[in-house]
Amino acid sequence: MSIQTVCALLTLVAILALSAVVLRVRILAQEGHDYAPVQGNAYRIRAIGFWILVLVGLPISIWLFRENPYTVQATAPQVINATGYQWYWDLDRSEVAAGAPVEFRVTSADVNHGFGIYDPTGELVAQTQAMPGYINRLTHVFETPGNYQVLCLEYCGLVHHAMITEIVVTEGTTNG
Ligand SMILES: [Cu+2]
Numbered sequence: 801m802s803i804q805t806v807c808a809l810l811t812l813v814a815i816l817a818l819s820a821v822v823l824r825v826r827i828l829a830q831e832g833h834d835y836a837p838v839q840g841n842a843y844r845i846r847a848i849g850f851w852i853l854v855l856v857g858l859p860i861s862i863w864l865f866r867e868n869p870y871t872v873q874a875t876a877p878q879v880i881n882a883t884g885y886q887w888y889w890d891l892d893r894s895e896v897a898a899g900a901p902v903e904f905r906v907t908s909a910d911v912n913h914g915f916g917i918y919d920p921t922g923e924l925v926a927q928t929q930a931m932p933g934y935i936n937r938l939t940h941v942f943e944t945p946g947n948y949q950v951l952c953l954e955y956c957g958l959v960h961h962a963m964i965t966e967i968v969v970t971e972g973t974t975n976g
Contacts, residue, residue, distance in 0.1 A: 802923060877903035877939065880967070882950070884913035884930035887959035889950055895968045898945045904938040906930045913963065914953025920946040927953055942969040 881892040882904055896902045906915045906928050913930040917940065925948070928938040942948065952963035 804923070877901045879903050879905065882906045882915060882930070884908040884910075884915065884952065884956075884963070886910050886957050887952075887963050889915075889952075889963060889965040891950070891965060891967070894966060895970060896942065898942045898969050898971055901939050901941050904928070904940070906936045906938060907934060908932045911956050912954055913956050916951045916953040917967065918949045918951060919944070920948065929954070945969045945971045 878896045878900060879893070880896065880902060883890045884907070904915070904926075908930040910932060912932070914927060915930045915936075915938070916927040917925050919925050925942075926938055926940040928936045930936070946969055948967040948969055950963075950965045950967060952960055954960075956963070
């Protein structure tokens with residue numbers, strides 16, 4: 801199961817749980833209760849929730865920070881300069897080696913574009929913004945050789961959908 805699917809399922813579960821809470825509150829509200837005991841309970845639940853967040857959420861957050869795509873140390877990165885135009889991509893290089901860091905330096909010649917890299921199965925593996933006047937650096941290690949596609953992720957006009965180009969990831973090491 802991909803990370804996107806896991807996130808989508810977790811979001812769905814959270815939405816259902818929240819809906820159940822709202823529904824329960826709606827039903828309880830019709831019965832009418834004394835305010836004081838309800839308030840006491842609510843404060844207790846809030847305190848428990850707070851400590852659950854601290855004790856569970858904090859370690860998870862710290863654990864997730866192990867892997868930060870923006871701090872990947874590229875010793876000798878393969879560099880691709882990418883520029884977005886209405887409506888095409890210009891890459892100064894379209895072939896890189898798998899297993900070694902690739903640094904994308906992404907900008908735009910006109911309007912904002914979204915630089916999204918998709919693997920051969922059509923799954924988004926990395927993305928950044930292509931903005932006029934800025935060079936956004938994105939480092940990614942392609943683990944699997946194959947033909948990857950770059951698509952525009954931000955609607956930029958009439959032929960936005962045609963902003964597709966290809967990056968070929970080869971096995972072994974290519975220098976440059
Ligand atoms: Cu676009």
